[in-house]
Amino acid sequence: MLQRVEEAAGRERETKEQARSGGGFSELGPDPERVAEVWAAKHVEWRRVSDLMVQNGWGVYEPERDVQGSGWAREREERRQALLSAQTAAEARRREARDEVRAELWLSAGPGQLIRAAAAQAGLRPAEVLAQLAERVVVDADGTVSVPPFTPSR
Template structure:
């Protein structure tokens, strides 16, 4: 769901909160080393660790983290901050809002899909073959009511009453459009 840049920005924003300039500089150096290590591992091939099976993604995340840590360091230097405060980081805050909006959109779409799937599980789709005589009756009744035969049959099905003894009946009704 998130790109390597999104992951890096989120993690750096959380980890940098309250860090002094010296600690941020240390994180920049650490990210540079990790970027180099994961890029080398990617060139050699194979999994980076037993927990990380996608070396390309890990290398992309560390490259993005290195970029983000440098951005935070440069922002702190330009603004003269002694400590990083995520709320004061306008660019980082905008990215965080965008990520949260995308996440909320994805979650809403997933919830809507699940609701449609649950509703679909309650639906019954059937193909009905009637002999000539009942078919003519259904077509004639549908024609008089001004509805399609399939609509008339659906309205009949909606009004089915099952008695205690298992008998099935439909009380008289007037089909509607």
């Protein structure tokens, strides 16, 4: 355990020095300050674990007996699961949006009046009637497009 604490302390020093000097960042990636922060956090955590082991006389670290560390691990897993769920939901919304068709439709006076009358009768907006109309479109094998009779509804 002491070896881990020493390694983290050394890496923390190295990354902080490299971040301050502004050179040699290729091995640190695009954000050297972030790498330095990660090593500083690891150093603090390994020191905490080492102290816990000494206080309790453990020869080997036992995560299930580390109440604080186990709680943090649970919180990290909950945040990870929430993030994965949010990403999955966002991807589903993107897939659904790809399948949507958005259109601006200009109708001549005659059909426009018929759509407005049907919408008023059903208590809908004209765009809602047109959406219901589009949902019922049938395309025959010969390419003929038709819509079976229906009554617009909420």
